[in-house]
Amino acid sequence: MSSKILSAAVVGLDAEIVEVEADTGGGELGIIAIVGLPDLAVSESKERVRSAIKNSSLFLPRVKVTINLAPADLKKYGPSYDLPIAVSLMLAAGSFSLLGNPEEMLFIGELALSGDLRAVNGTLPIAVKAREQGIKTIYVPEGNAPEAKLVKDIEVIPVKNLKQLVRHLNGKEIIAPAPYADFNFSNTKILSDMSHIRGQEHVKRAMEISAAGAHNMLMSGPPGSGKTLIARTMPSILPDLTLEEALETTKIYSVAGELPRDTALMTSRPFRSPHHTASGAALVGGGAWPRPGEISLAHRGVLFLDEFGEFPRQILENLRQPLEDGIINVSRAAGNLTFPAKFILVAAMNPCPCGYLGDNEKICTCSPHQTANYKKKISGPILDRIDLHVEVPRVKFEKLSSEAGGENSAAIKSRIQKARAVQKERFKGTALIANSEMSSEAVKRFCQVDGDSMMLLRNAVNQMHLSARSYFRVLKLARTIADLAGEEKISTPHIAESLQYRARTE
Numbered sequence: 001m002s003s004k005i006l007s008a009a010v011v012g013l014d015a016e017i018v019e020v021e022a023d024t025g026g027g028e029l030g031i032i033a034i035v036g037l038p039d040l041a042v043s044e045s046k047e048r049v050r051s052a053i054k055n056s057s058l059f060l061p062r063v064k065v066t067i068n069l070a071p072a073d074l075k076k077y078g079p080s081y082d083l084p085i086a087v088s089l090m091l092a093a094g095s096f097s098l099l100g101n102p103e104e105m106l107f108i109g110e111l112a113l114s115g116d117l118r119a120v121n122g123t124l125p126i127a128v129k130a131r132e133q134g135i136k137t138i139y140v141p142e143g144n145a146p147e148a149k150l151v152k153d154i155e156v157i158p159v160k161n162l163k164q165l166v167r168h169l170n171g172k173e174i175i176a177p178a179p180y181a182d183f184n185f186s187n188t189k190i191l192s193d194m195s196h197i198r199g200q201e202h203v204k205r206a207m208e209i210s211a212a213g214a215h216n217m218l219m220s221g222p223p224g225s226g227k228t229l230i231a232r233t234m235p236s237i238l239p240d241l242t243l244e245e246a247l248e249t250t251k252i253y254s255v256a257g258e259l260p261r262d263t264a265l266m267t268s269r270p271f272r273s274p275h276h277t278a279s280g281a282a283l284v285g286g287g288a289w290p291r292p293g294e295i296s297l298a299h300r301g302v303l304f305l306d307e308f309g310e311f312p313r314q315i316l317e318n319l320r321q322p323l324e325d326g327i328i329n330v331s332r333a334a335g336n337l338t339f340p341a342k343f344i345l346v347a348a349m350n351p352c353p354c355g356y357l358g359d360n361e362k363i364c365t366c367s368p369h370q371t372a373n374y375k376k377k378i379s380g381p382i383l384d385r386i387d388l389h390v391e392v393p394r395v396k397f398e399k400l401s402s403e404a405g406g407e408n409s410a411a412i413k414s415r416i417q418k419a420r421a422v423q424k425e426r427f428k429g430t431a432l433i434a435n436s437e438m439s440s441e442a443v444k445r446f447c448q449v450d451g452d453s454m455m456l457l458r459n460a461v462n463q464m465h466l467s468a469r470s471y472f473r474v475l476k477l478a479r480t481i482a483d484l485a486g487e488e489k490i491s492t493p494h495i496a497e498s499l500q501y502r503a504r505t506e
């Protein structure tokens with residue numbers, strides 16, 4: 001006898017339907033053969049399936065069973081085929097009869113030897129694909145049900161173990177479908193508040209602009225001046241995620257296996273801070289089974305690179321494409337994959353190896369050669385992609401010891417939320433979300449400036465030797481500064497402030 005049921009494979013951030021066929025008869029007793037480009041975890045599936053069926057007191061046929069995973073040219077990874085293989089096998093063997101149309105059902109899940117189901121990665125993209133294909137019901141491990149349920153118009157059946165599923169499928173015990181849950185988008189895990197930072201008003205201002213328009217920022221200053229502290233406070237002012245953004249980030253976390261098990265949806269903006277010893281693949285993504293890297297995990301959030309100068313130059317150069325296009329191409333044996341990577345880069349570094357170059361109290365002990373070498377690590381093209389260059393000097397003792405803190409995060413965040421709302425209105429009907437994402441065409445359309453501002457810009461471009469990219473970036477940043485001020489038109493003060501943050505080229 002033969003049977004056919006549906007499952008799915010994750011490819012990049014999307015899923016593709018996989019047919020799991022089982023055929024009994026011929027050959028040695030009790031043998032299970034899996035064909036259709038399985039990896040090791042899939043091949044080992046037969047051992048788990050065999051034990052799970054036996055330990056669930058279900059009937060295992062004493063015949064040879066061949067399992068085919070189609071399409072054959074799509075490589076199958078991971079243990080999520082255990083459940084569909086078990087179901088298909090038992091159907092082919094006539095262990096139970098299934099009520100309903102198998103073409104309207106999809107199965108995923110890893111089996112423990114006991115027959116219990118374990119959660120798997122990539123449930124959200126699989127649920128999205130299932131709905132597109134007109135599948136009505138998906139059967140997933142209980143732990144994945146809330147994530148699958150983010151796709152509204154599909155029935156999600158949370159399954160505890162194989163035995164329960166079989167009883168459900170043959171109509172003996174009905175499992176209740178997972179309910180749809182509403183979500184509250186606010187950054188919940190806030191550790192510190194902006195008001196705890198003494199002084200550094202101009203740095204906080206730059207951070208506000210960065211969060212409001214999703215602009216990249218580089219802080220440079222002597223040791224202990226508060227760069228790391230300020231960057232780590234940024235989540236407290238980041239705008240709340242929208243549902244669309246939350247679904248985008250959740251998909252990435254789901255595929256990367258980084259979605260915490262008790263979370264269905266990412267409700268806080270990501271804040272990733274990989275160490276400078278992280279590998280290239282960990283940072284940008286890749287591997288034999290391509291996974292999104294830190295820059296994609298930071299999508300719609302912040303990628304904080306502390307000790308920026310310590311990152312290997314080659315790794316920083318890999319950031320050039322994502323910083324420009326908001327995506328990363330990861331190559332793999334079977335072709336190229338693209339992951340989204342629209343993040344705010346926040347970087348911090350010392351101005352030289354000893355850290356005191358330009359400090360007005362301590363003398364820098366580096367030779368000009370050492371300093372030049374240190375600066376060379378960060379290439380011009382990378383610096384050109386950073387809109388906000390800010391110096392973080394040491395705070396004077398009087399300020400540090402004073403009681404008065406600055407504005408708190410809630411007040412700053414409310415201005416940022418307003419500026420984001422203005423951007424949302426502006427970019428209605430386009431794929432843009434924040435000012436920093438504008439193409440040069442969009443800049444021409446949305447960043448009109450008056451004659452005086454144009455003159456200021458022209459002089460600056462000539463005197464500061466700004467690149468064409470810098471010119472557009474100055475305008476985008478000025479747009480955000482005007483949005484924060486609640487002004488529709490970009491005027492001279494906005495351009496002047498924007499220019500202040502440009503990198504000085506010696």
Ligand SMILES: Nc1ncnc2c1ncn2[C@@H]1O[C@H](COP(=O)(O)OP(=O)(O)OP(=O)(O)O)[C@@H](O)[C@H]1O
Pocket residue numbers: 196197198199200221222223224225226227228229230348349350395
């Ligand atoms: N402006 C400030 N307000 C309050 N505390 C501060 C400030 N600046 C520094 N500190 C205190 O000093 C400590 C060191 O600051 P931080 O680690 O942020 O320095 P840094 O600039 O990152 O130095 P490094 O270049 O060595 O990495 C912080 O934990 C914080 O307690």
Ligand SMILES: [Mg+2]
Pocket residue numbers: 227228229306307348
């Ligand atoms: Mg630091």
